[in-house]
Amino acid sequence: MICLLLLLAVVAAMPLVQLASLGYLLHAAANLARQRGWSSAFPGLRLAGRLGAFAGLAALFWLPVWLVCDLSYAMQLLEPGSPAAAQWRLAALASTGLWLMYVTWAAMRGGRVRHFIWPAPFRWMSQIWRLSTWRRAGDGLYELLVALQFPRLWWLGARAAVGALAWTLLPVTLMIIGQRAHDFPAAAVVGLLGAVAMIVVMLYLPFLQIQMAVRNRLVAMFDVSSVRRLCRHAPWAHALSLLLLCLLCIPLYILRIEATPAELLWAPSLVFVWFMFPAKLLLGAAMGYAAGRQRKMLPVRHWLLRWPARGVALASVLLYVGSLYVAQVIAGQGALVMVFQHAFLIPAPLGG
Structure with a gap:
């Protein structure tokens, strides 16, 4: 609820x-x-629960990324233009990109707790390049929108x-x-x-x-x-x-x-x-x-x-x-x- x-x-x-x-x-x-x-x-109570659980897990995994981004912002204020600030900015961009990939891959496999805990890296390396993988993801997104009415x-x-x-x-x-x-x-x-x-x-x-x-x-x-x-x-x-x-x-x-x-x-x-x-x-x-x-x-x-x-x-x-x-x-x-x-x-x- x-x-x-x-x-x-x-x-x-x-x-x-x-x-x-x-x-x-x-x-x-x-x-x-x-x-x-x-x-x-x-209506849609169970589906809303699943979406809420997915959003909560995604937010939980965002916390370390948020910390890196916050440190990067602080470094930009303290030492603008320095090599350290550039490194922290690169780290913030990289961690944000990794988080997006991680959450997207978890969503493509079902978005449950087990999909967040274990990212299945070998499966990712073998399937992420296949067109059928993205076709199934698109079909799943369409089915979600239909279920939400x-x-x-x-x-x-x-x-x-x-x-x-x-x-x-x-x-x-x-x-x-x-x-x-x-x-x-x-x-x-x-x-x-x-x-x-x-x-x-x-x-x-x-x-x-x-x-x-x-x-x-x-x-x-x-x-x-x-x-x-x-x-x-x-x-x-x-x-x-x-x-x-x-x-x-x-x-x-x-x-x-x-x-x-x-x-x-x-x-x-x-x-x-x-x-x-x-x-x-x-x-x-x-x-x-x-x-x-x-x-x-x-x-x-x-x-x-x-x-x-x-x-x-x-x-x-x-x-x-x-x-x-x-x-x-x-x-x-x-x-x-x-x-x-x-x-x-x-x-x-x-x-x-």
Whole structure:
């Protein structure tokens, strides 16, 4: 599980590529919405574990190389242009090249612990020159990309992001005008209309994204009536999952007070994955529970259950919209915080 979260965080920190991270979260939630059980909520868990183990071993074997490179850098500062500095620089380049060869050869043989411990030098000398060896390596890399389902997850995340922007762009624009257009006489009214519209959107958009992932059609992002019917079958499940989503979004806005340094860009992405993953899963589980009741032709819940649940959902969304106003005041990104909402968009803007 730790390897999976780290892998998602690394992907979430890469520009454009991080759409695959959003797609994975929605894909996992969609599996629960399809009532496939919690065992399907973590697709690719075993593969992520293998990739994490390989990355950890590669990092472990990088430590001596890092030491040589650090000493080379220090020598360049202390005695620039000296023969000793040139020798250390050559040693750093050679050790880096050897490390790349070592890790690549270990990956070509399977990337397991035994492949790192014993490099099989005689096998390397006999096979590294063969075209078939590199052909098998290329086939293995292709199979890895297929197993990761990266194109499919990226496309899912891209459509989810486009759909979310289509829903939120107008309310957010009105909210920004209400906050920033001080010379506009009707700014307060426009801002209020935007806030009300954002409240309505927030009640349904998290579920609409998962519905789109379930149907694998962008048009499902705009089928509000289906989500409303599901909410009537499981009002409290929907309300509580929405409450959790709104609560878990607040700590992420705190990270936006100051722009994250480039060397720590992965840290807010890890927080994004850590907080949004369980929220998305519970949203999917709520939809799956409601879909199960609907499939069994069970009646909708009594209004005595529905209306209190709607009150909880409305209070949750009011808290979320209020946090948007506070975040755009205290965050270094200003009004952009309202545009790039990590409740249903990619976490890239966390980097500042």
